[in-house]
Amino acid sequence: MEQSSEPLGERLGYLLKHAYLRFAEESAAALEPYGIDGRELAVLAVLSAAYPLSQLEAAGRLGVDRTSMVAILDTLEAKGLVARRRSSEDRRKNIVELTDEGRDRLEKAERARDELERRFLAPLGEEGARSLTRALRALATAPEDAAPEA
Amino acid sequence: MEQSSEPLGERLGYLLKHAYLRFAEESAAALEPYGIDGRELAVLAVLSAAYPLSQLEAAGRLGVDRTSMVAILDTLEAKGLVARRRSSEDRRKNIVELTDEGRDRLEKAERARDELERRFLAPLGEEGARSLTRALRALATAPEDAAPEA
DNA sequence: TATTGTTATACTCTATAACTATA
């Protein structure tokens, strides 16, 4: 008597997890030459905004909590890619800014990430890649949070 | 000067991770009434095969290592859903089988998982859901591993 | 010697609580 369910490798949970894990693996490899990981790259990108951000603001935009942000910034600061300075307006706040090297690293690593995304999605074809991104966007956000697009 | 990269919420890594996390969250909620998690359900499903499996064989089919399998089976055995017995042919091996209650639980939890998958993918429509599954299947397996379908 | 199950250990990620300095 065979089980009625599909093979394990077809289950949605398995597929989502392994698609993510495989991307994470390739992402680590693609960013390795730049000495940062995906999370650090996201922080650098956030900090490249038009106006300077505090640690808490940066954390809020990335959906990480402030204690994690401390650790990430410690690492990035040790690498010389960001600099903290006390806000003169509110001395509780740290303003975090990219160093020149941080800006340079961001630009190069972003190119590598972009190239990786293209390579990773290549097997799907152009229309398939667009369709996947659209679907993931719909699924990644809980229905309650979903803001109707303008 | 605005950054050239897309918003963080559009990055492939972010989308894959959060789509997975959201499914994992809903999956936990959907299975909660049955007293098992997704991993335990997968083990039960594997053990419902036509012929009995050893711990190592079960671990191999799920891609978990044998030390993790020990812990999962400890839990499932404590819940009365599986039973271990020494193989009489090779006394190093544990044959693991579903109990009657395990079989019953598997059936009910599988229905809940199936229902969850449908509900989770509903926003995509029927064709969108099929297309996503197809894409994830292509991405979840590394190109080298990809076996051409018969 | 190699394999199966087991235990112990370590390492990463993340979440929580508590401390400090400032407001």
Next chain:
DNA sequence: TATAGTTATAGAGTATAACAATA
């Protein structure tokens, strides 16, 4: 009192090494 940054701690999850029984 509340907020921003920090530190310490604990909890999942996973990987590695070593051990006992058996082959």
